[in-house]
Amino acid sequence: MSNAESQFSAEKTVAGHDGRIALIDGIRLIAAILVVLYHYTAWHHDRWGTVAAVEAWPRFAHFTMYGNMGVQLFFIISGFVILLSCYGRTKARYLGSRVGRLYPAYWVGVLLTGALVLFVWEKPGPTLNGWEVLMNLTMFQGAFKIENVDGVYWTLWSELRFYILILILMALKWLTASRVLQFAFWWPVISLVFFLAFPEGPGQVWVDQLLQPKYAGLFTGGMCLFLIYKFGQSWQRWAVLGTSALIAAYHTGIYGPHEAKEFVGIEPVNFVYWLIVLGCFSLLAVVTLTPLSRINFPGLKTAGAVTYPLYLLHQVIGWWLIGLFSPLLPHWVTLLLVMTLIAVAAWAINRWVEQPYGRKLAKGVENALSRRRRAD
Numbered sequence: 001m002s003n004a005e006s007q008f009s010a011e012k013t014v015a016g017h018d019g020r021i022a023l024i025d026g027i028r029l030i031a032a033i034l035v036v037l038y039h040y041t042a043w044h045h046d047r048w049g050t051v052a053a054v055e056a057w058p059r060f061a062h063f064t065m066y067g068n069m070g071v072q073l074f075f076i077i078s079g080f081v082i083l084l085s086c087y088g089r090t091k092a093r094y095l096g097s098r099v100g101r102l103y104p105a106y107w108v109g110v111l112l113t114g115a116l117v118l119f120v121w122e123k124p125g126p127t128l129n130g131w132e133v134l135m136n137l138t139m140f141q142g143a144f145k146i147e148n149v150d151g152v153y154w155t156l157w158s159e160l161r162f163y164i165l166i167l168i169l170m171a172l173k174w175l176t177a178s179r180v181l182q183f184a185f186w187w188p189v190i191s192l193v194f195f196l197a198f199p200e201g202p203g204q205v206w207v208d209q210l211l212q213p214k215y216a217g218l219f220t221g222g223m224c225l226f227l228i229y230k231f232g233q234s235w236q237r238w239a240v241l242g243t244s245a246l247i248a249a250y251h252t253g254i255y256g257p258h259e260a261k262e263f264v265g266i267e268p269v270n271f272v273y274w275l276i277v278l279g280c281f282s283l284l285a286v287v288t289l290t291p292l293s294r295i296n297f298p299g300l301k302t303a304g305a306v307t308y309p310l311y312l313l314h315q316v317i318g319w320w321l322i323g324l325f326s327p328l329l330p331h332w333v334t335l336l337l338v339m340t341l342i343a344v345a346a347w348a349i350n351r352w353v354e355q356p357y358g359r360k361l362a363k364g365v366e367n368a369l370s371r372r373r374r375a376d
Helices: 023-041 066-086 093-120 129-138 151-171 179-198 202-211 214-232 234-262 270-289 300-325 330-375
Strands: none
Touching: 023 066, 023 234, 023 270, 023 300, 023 330, 066 093, 066 151, 066 214, 066 270, 093 129, 093 179, 093 300, 093 330, 151 179, 151 300, 179 202, 179 214, 202 214, 202 270, 214 234, 214 270, 234 270, 300 330
16 A cells, blocks of 8 residues: 555645535535425325325425535535544644534524524424424534424434544544555444344444444445545455445435335335445445546535525424425425525525634634643
8 A cells, every 4th residue: 555545644635626526515406406306295294285295296205305415415415524634633623623514504593583483483393492402503412302393303413423433533544545445344334233133122322323334334445445545446445335325225225215204105016225325335436436536616615605604404494494485385385484584594504604704613613622732
């Protein structure tokens, strides 16, 4: 193994004019829109004036019921992007970048949605009190079994646990190509062993919290794609990528149909979910490992920028808006109107919250951690 491969250097990966793989931003937005359509037209809410959304969209829902697989694509992208974002950075800068990226828009989303369910909406999704809303501001409510202000926030707790694992690798000085590959192999494999050993009961709860067996292969598959992207191909990297993808497909094939039956009322066959997961890996591989990684065009950066606040705002607030407009407008008009309003709100949060305050928060956290380290 060459010296360039043996440890992450201070050089930045550049795949375009600003160091970003622009098409990833576009894929993120597509994944978010799929999740939005799933929650609006397939999930079992009654805001369309029917018992379940699938009754309002009997044909469309047979397609949008798979929209929750956008989360799988998010997690795969996170595995790739997180290594790209910590490449050549100190622990302080890594933590600062994560805090600055995650929290400003999240705080706005929690406060807006919390105010809606506490003071405005007589029939809210979650049933919360003020203390639980405040606890949601930490983003660690999942660790204490506190209900999320918006159901989609469960994914953030999964992301946070993954970020903590990366921080541990950095602290142990294991953020090298060879050690990251070993980690990418053993995490989903060990998680699968424990998942099979503890199929139910308290043991399963601990396995889910500590190892995230359902999603480990998604994160590690994205990490493998980064290693191939940055350091080149090898049979070991492709083998670990394949292992991650197969384990991720196995888990998704189990809980995907179960969730579809529970939350939509339709039970598809397992292999559809296997194909979707493998398709998500293939899509990111094509975007990152081919000349497409150098493609950029106007609008992609904005698409990536609004994706996160769009995801944070869309579910509970969107359901409330659907309940307001659906008695007055045709369903398609209501759907397009609500999605447009949420997109505009997401753009506004990015423009007036994330851009001015995200960077300041990131820099402040980085400086505070750096000063503390020098003091120690």
